[in-house]
Amino acid sequence: MHAELNRRTFVVGASATVGGAVIAGSVLAGCDAESPPAQGQTTVVKMRVNGADKELEVDNRTSLLDMLRERAGLTGTKKGCDQGACGACTVLLDGKRVNSCLTLAVMHDGAEVRTIEGVAENGRLHPLQQAFIDTDAFQCGYCTSGQIMSGLSCIQEGHAGSDEEIREWMSGNICRCGAYTNIVAAVAQTAKET
């Protein structure tokens, strides 16, 4: 195993090899492959994602989440419940936090999207990312990118004034490992410092 083989390239490589039927970048990605779209059921959308312009033809059924993960290759945003109950898919859409699983990509032609991949700047972690490490605010890590995107908004909206307020305004992000105490600490610490 050579040094550059990280978890991400391993997972992407393995799924391409094992899942012969899964075609990376398919217009059907994330949709029901049993019922392919007919003419008029796909749409070209343009979005600015983490500062980069994207133009993709998507099946109208494609959620913003599936477009980001399966078409734009941005797998940092996670799919948890896929029904708006967990917050793992939280991204910033035109500056506001949303659940990317509950909205269609075709609804956001011309929008600006920020995902976890666009949070660090110039190779330096955002203070909130660093605070998650410093306060031990995750265990398995699956909810973490959603927690951080939501936390950025929570602070920016001015809803991080107390631990109680943070708990209420971060309630849309579930952590099944139960790292809540430290997630609150990470958001509170960052809100004080920034």
Added chain:
Amino acid sequence: MFPFTFVKAADERSALDAGHKGARYIAGGTTLVDLMRETVERPDAVVDINALPYRDVALDGGTLRIGSLVRMSELAADARVRREFPVIAQALELSASAQLRNMASIGGNLMQRPRCLYFRDVSANCNRRSPGSGCSALGGLNRTHAILGGSDQCVATHPSDLAVALVALDAVVVARDASGDRRIPIAQFFRQPGTTPDQEHDLRPGELIVGLEVQTGPEQRRSGYLKVRDRQSYEFALTSAAVALDVTGGTVRAARVAVGGVATVPWRLPAVERALIGRAAGPDLWSAAAAHAAEGAKPLTDNAFKVDLVQRVVARQLATVGELP
């Protein structure tokens, strides 16, 4: 999810035209996309109405006008709403999550479909989703279901908190189609299931909600929302209460009370209101009036606790609002 055609309406006329031809309107999409993925909703055509100009909140004289595309988070943060209608702001901020409130529109909030697990599960029987198929909730898991307003066809609760506040405040729903506007008192907007549980509201095919109107007043300013649920946040109501009181000189002059989580539609409590008006404010009055909150209740196998709970929630919220400074 089944395939569908999609169009973003550039103007109202093209949106209403598409709606008239059977396309489903989409605004926030938080209910519709979810239910399309579950194949509960199967539209052939979807029309995105987000470019339409129903985005303003205006307070003209004593009337608050809310555009149907205003987002829940925007309305909750509006300083005029927080001052004149605390019950609306509180109901909104106790709904869903910060993410969902950024997405979901006010019009769509009224159009939410039930959270009954049998409605959401296409392998279960549900008269609302598939008329005539039966109701799996009646003999199944019905702890979260309705004790008021149900029928032998359906006992699903209405999920909206905002609608409970709006019913208490006698809001008006403004609906539009090519023939013009229709102003629907909100109490007539929501339909109890009866023998036609699939007919949830008063909108005609293709009609579009463009806004809401609510009147200001002294009791609207002294108002609030209490929501009791299985967890502290990000959960639907087991029982909730919207209360607005005008207390002048120690006497209740006006009272508006509605409850959520216990009925098939947002449920006004006129008997509680009658028991309040003209009487001396205080702990005895709150508990005596709240004793009327469950009148007519028909509990199911798992939800008899709501009969007591709704009376306690109303009593507590009457005390909270009635004793505001």
